[in-house]
Amino acid sequence: MATQHSRTSARIMVAPAVFVLLVWMLVPLCMTLYFSFADYRPLRATFDAWIGFDNYVSFLTSDSFLSSVGVTLQMVAGILCITIGGGVVLALLLDQPMFGQGIVRILVIAPFFVMPTVSALVWKNMFFNVDNGLFSYLWRFFGAQPYDFLSQAPLFSIIVIVAWQWLPFATLILLTAVQSLSSEQLEAAEMDGAPPLSRFWHIILPHLSRAITVVILIQTIFLLSIFAEIFVTTNGAFGTRTLTYLVYQRVLESQNIGLGSAGGIVAVILANVVAIFLMRIVGKNLDN
Amino acid sequence: MARAISTPKKIMWTALAWGVGLLIFFPILWTFLTSFKTEATAISDPPVWFLFDWTTENYSDVLARSNYPLALMNSIIIAVGSTLLGIVIAVPAAWAMAFVPGKRTKDVLMWMLSTKMLPAVGVLYPLVLIAKYLNVYDSRIMLIVVLMLINLPIIVWMLYTYFREIPGEILEAARMDGASLGKEIIYVLTPMALPGIASTILLNIILAWNEAFWTILLTTVDAAPLTKFIASFSAPEGLFYAKLSAASIMAIAPIIVMGWFSQKQLVRGLTFGAVK
């Protein structure tokens, strides 16, 4: 069906997209790679184009790197637990017969469309604030001492904020997956005498496993580069400095470009590890 | 198929689901309510729910602030501009890959997706450097280009999955019916592809509107969109909850409305077709 002529025009049509993405990917990345082997500190007017792997060594052996990896892992893991667990429960709940299902769904999805700086600031000030936040009222109402979330449990607070934003995403995808489960399969299990809990465990959960994997991978990609929420809440203080944030600080705050670039390359490599798994799943899906 | 569901059971599920739904929605609702309070009411103890003197003063205050209209305008220009630019580049590419697939098509698609997974910090400094070198730091054009580039893979993928759903037999039927390639595109392909293009545009405007890494780090004032403008509230003086709420509501309301319209496309767009 495809003739030689249409092949050629197809290539011309694809070319601009490939070209801009290639430039986008290669030029800055090569620059980062180049800087990562240089001692480049513009504020001190230092530029030494080749210092070997010194930046990598000092970045990887610094305490801040190790702690940032720990923080990143805790943050991503915490958010994933809340969003996946909550998402499965919510998806099953939304799948039940009820009045006004469409409206409930709209309510649940809404947080995903709130821009990160807004949600971070709203939570920080109107909920977590120790003097005027709603949680403090709630604590006082029950006679407890108000709790200063952002300074006592800053990591947890950020996890709550981001999990609130991503819960709708997980719910929506898992709901799509739940609804694609044939009711005949569940009815067959019911006929076979499986009680609700084992129906969930043996039929619904395996059916959801693919969607859960996709949610985990996609969220991980996005969560590894959380920035705005940290930027407006703690600015990386109190043990909330993730790898992304550490690199940002090295590059733009302390202007140690060489060190920051080495950190950037490390972040790229770590993200690629996750990306490979995601790409496999997407690639398999493309075949059928 | 459907079994008769007892009404009490349905009412129970309804109550439970509405409760959970309202709980999740509550921060937005609370922000909405606060935006109509005076600053004093906004922090009153105990909190007031609905019975207060509703005022639109906060909105007029925020709008009167020197750079709010500028930020709003920047958000609109950047989100719409980057999306349209992306569409112009992506439509021919997705089209060609969907209708004239070659041996490399799958590889190209996967490679495009892989660029989406590049962590932004990895290229942060080069971008700042390039922007300053080209004298486009803190300019709308810089953000339009950058946001177009980070969302281009999603745009191509969404369009590709939509175009691929147009059955080949219909195009063949048009060919049998005597349509030339030009007429095939005008009368058959474009009308069938338009809904897909429209939802792609919608979802990408949302993504670009909410993007908060490059918009914060590549702007100062002139090109700063709402994400950056709102972030400037993080260290304000005095009472500001009501004004923060008003500014927030104005920043998120149009996008939440658009988001509700694009729920279905969201799943497809953000999972790259892995979940439908």
Added chain:
Amino acid sequence: MGRITLDRVQKKFGDVEVIPPLDLIIEDGEFVVFVGPSGCGKSTLLRLIAGLEDVSGGEIRIDGRPATDLPPAKRGLAMVFQSYALYPHMSVRKNIAFPLKMAGMAQDEQDRRIAKAATALNLTDYLDRRPGQLSGGQRQRVAIGRAIVREPAAFLFDEPLSNLDAALRVGMRMEISELHKTLATTMIYVTHDQVEAMTMADKIVVLRAGHVEQVGSPLELYKTPRNTFVAGFIGSPKMNLLTGAAAAAHGAATIGIRPEHLDVVDSGGTFTGRVGVAEHLGSDTFFHVHVPEMAEPMTVRAGGEVGLTHGDTIHLTPRAAHIHRFDAQGLRIA
């Protein structure tokens, strides 16, 4: 006019030869059915004639004119697709009008032809609906309407009934047959269903793996299948193909006996077996009989009054004149 000639037509996908060089003549006004199991190349052959696939070798002529290199639109053929391929964004009227519009036909002539086709196909009340609002059978009619308004040299049908339910299929089958009688235009029809082939065709082309196994009228294929494949494919229920001693007795490697050519006798008989399943249809009864020396059960068609059931012993005698003999290569022995 619609005489279509295929001369050494060949199709390769890369290195894979899906259709080895093939000759075929389709006479003007003929109803030709391409039939075969899935993957036999029948749809590919149709698409080669339509011009939707390029031939790898050989020549296609339509009414004596070479058509091998003509684009689909220039061949004067109309096609009805398996999925109907209606334009979802156009009304039924616009769907039917589309080929006429593409040909640049005057509006009043378009209207006249649409009205005529709509009357013939019972679509007059639905002209302003969208395809999405129609039932499967109605969509099928729209697809046919879109084909007939062009007054093509020949119609091509690609498994047009496979998306319909059984009852509708029988009805549409007759409508298409009747349409052929009225229009007297060449029709080429692809199906995997031998019942459709038998009931509709003037000429059946049986295909397997791109090869033409046999070409002939339905009765020719029924009476004198050229090989065991055609013998097993044409006729319902399937012909019993027996090997071993039973075949050797007739000097053949395989013999074929149709279920309707086995008589149930009270005793003796050539074959004695036990009834596995008895399907009582009222008018007929089909028995699936397990004969000890046979690997496969035999199928027998008997009158509706024969009352044997599961487990009964049954004696069978084939009608000698209707035994088909095949050699070790599976070819018919004359």
